[in-house]
Amino acid sequence: MTDSLDTAELAARFRAVFGAAPDGIWQAPGRVNLIGEHTDYNDGFVLPFAIDKAARVAVRIRPDSTVRMLSTFGNQGITTADTASLHRKRAKGWTKYPLGVIWALQQRGLAVPGVDLLVDSDVPRGAGLSSSHAIECAVISALNDLTGAGLGAEDMVLATQQAENGFVGAPTGIMDQSASLRAVAGHAVFLDCRDQSIRLIPFDARGAGLVLLAIDTRVSHSHADGGYASRRQSCELGADVLGVGALRDVGLDDLTEAGGLLDPETFRRVRHVVTENDRVLRTVELLETAGPGAIGPLLDASHASMRDDFEISCAELDLAVDTARAAGAIGARMTGGGFGGAAIALVPVGSEPRVRDAVAAAFARAGYAAPDIFSVRPAAGAIRLA
Ligand code: GAF
Numbered sequence: 001m002t003d004s005l006d007t008a009e010l011a012a013r014f015r016a017v018f019g020a021a022p023d024g025i026w027q028a029p030g031r032v033n034l035i036g037e038h039t040d041y042n043d044g045f046v047l048p049f050a051i052d053k054a055a056r057v058a059v060r061i062r063p064d065s066t067v068r069m070l071s072t073f074g075n076q077g078i079t080t081a082d083t084a085s086l087h088r089k090r091a092k093g094w095t096k097y098p099l100g101v102i103w104a105l106q107q108r109g110l111a112v113p114g115v116d117l118l119v120d121s122d123v124p125r126g127a128g129l130s131s132s133h134a135i136e137c138a139v140i141s142a143l144n145d146l147t148g149a150g151l152g153a154e155d156m157v158l159a160t161q162q163a164e165n166g167f168v169g170a171p172t173g174i175m176d177q178s179a180s181l182r183a184v185a186g187h188a189v190f191l192d193c194r195d196q197s198i199r200l201i202p203f204d205a206r207g208a209g210l211v212l213l214a215i216d217t218r219v220s221h222s223h224a225d226g227g228y229a230s231r232r233q234s235c236e237l238g239a240d241v242l243g244v245g246a247l248r249d250v251g252l253d254d255l256t257e258a259g260g261l262l263d264p265e266t267f268r269r270v271r272h273v274v275t276e277n278d279r280v281l282r283t284v285e286l287l288e289t290a291g292p293g294a295i296g297p298l299l300d301a302s303h304a305s306m307r308d309d310f311e312i313s314c315a316e317l318d319l320a321v322d323t324a325r326a327a328g329a330i331g332a333r334m335t336g337g338g339f340g341g342a343a344i345a346l347v348p349v350g351s352e353p354r355v356r357d358a359v360a361a362a363f364a365r366a367g368y369a370a371p372d373i374f375s376v377r378p379a380a381g382a383i384r385l386a
Helices: 007-016 093-108 131-147 153-168 175-182 226-242 252-261 262-290 296-307 315-326 349-366
Strands: 026-032 047-059 066-071 079-082 115-121 185-194 199-204 210-216 331-335 342-350 370-377
Touching: 007 026, 007 047, 007 115, 026 131, 026 175, 047 131, 047 175, 047 370, 066 093, 079 093, 093 115, 093 131, 093 153, 115 131, 131 153, 131 175, 153 175, 185 262, 185 349, 199 226, 199 262, 210 315, 210 349, 226 252, 226 262, 252 262, 296 315, 296 331, 296 342, 315 331, 315 342, 315 349, 342 349, 349 370
Parallel strands: 066 115
Antiparallel strands: 026 047, 047 115, 047 185, 066 079, 185 199, 210 342, 210 370, 331 342
16 A cells, blocks of 8 residues: 555646646545444444545546546556446456446436546555445545536435446445545444434544554455355345345344244344344444443444354454454454454553554464554545645
8 A cells, every 4th residue: 555645745646647737636534333234235223433544536527528547556557438438347446436436427317527537545455444435435526526416415325335236246235435425523423224314423432541443454355245245135035034125124022033934044144133233223322321431342242243143254353353352452343344354443542552462463373464453533524625
């Protein structure tokens, strides 16, 4: 990963590459999810927050339909496409994200002109911290402003989901882009994925003598791989057999009966979603009444559910979570879609060095790549920088 550029550097780089100043620069952050995993596409509840790592995109509208794209990461040079003939199978690497956004806007009947586009990002890629959505949200914010499309945040959320589902090929929900587009600094976003309503929940770990660490295991994952889609299919099957529109409509009290109707694997998937929705609601309640110091056991239970029922953890994530806890974390869980990526650990400030050292040492002993460990706090959502 390159160090990220500041606004002036990004504008200067854009001018050097494309021969003219950008019309503007937009930024959209990655996210961690405090709790509520694989609940979004089940019409359920999630509690993510935006982090202070973000994608930035400098954009200039062109007089024709050509798209020229360059990033400060990757090594593919300038890639070109034509807005009049976008093909998902031809799009390579990160260029799927801006092209997917243009495609999704076209699907909504919006005319999108050609653009020159330079992308920079310090969101770790493939780490489950929403690096792809950060790019999509920065691009859609730019195109929304520059074309005067007038989309509200909820519409932009749905358009970027359409980009992911229909162009990138990842059957994801709406959590990541909702955090990236709608977050407010200092708060987690309590999102009801059924109607997109949000409540901002203050989250001040420092004020509670804690720090939230993100532990990037460096096990790269993609939601376009089969694991994510197969979990989604299991949930849809479960909802179908149980006769509900979405697993959101299954309560804890319904689980015993569900056990008699579902095959064992589908039952475990359903149980994860149902109990995870409940954990989100309880986490919100605890944050509002007792503060971050009270949510550790719910983070732990969420991880166990993802490891045992939803089966989306991996050895590296389990090691990160177990080691962080043994070294003093009051709660820890994998975050994001799973099969790799990052864990989060809520750690008393004084134990932070011990937790970092213990996790690094455990990874070295296991022969895993060194994890990247950094603290995160709730940052603002997407903005125009220039
Ligand atoms: C990924 C997806 F993009 C989200 O929509 C969500 O399903 C998450 O995995 C799991 O909670 O980040």
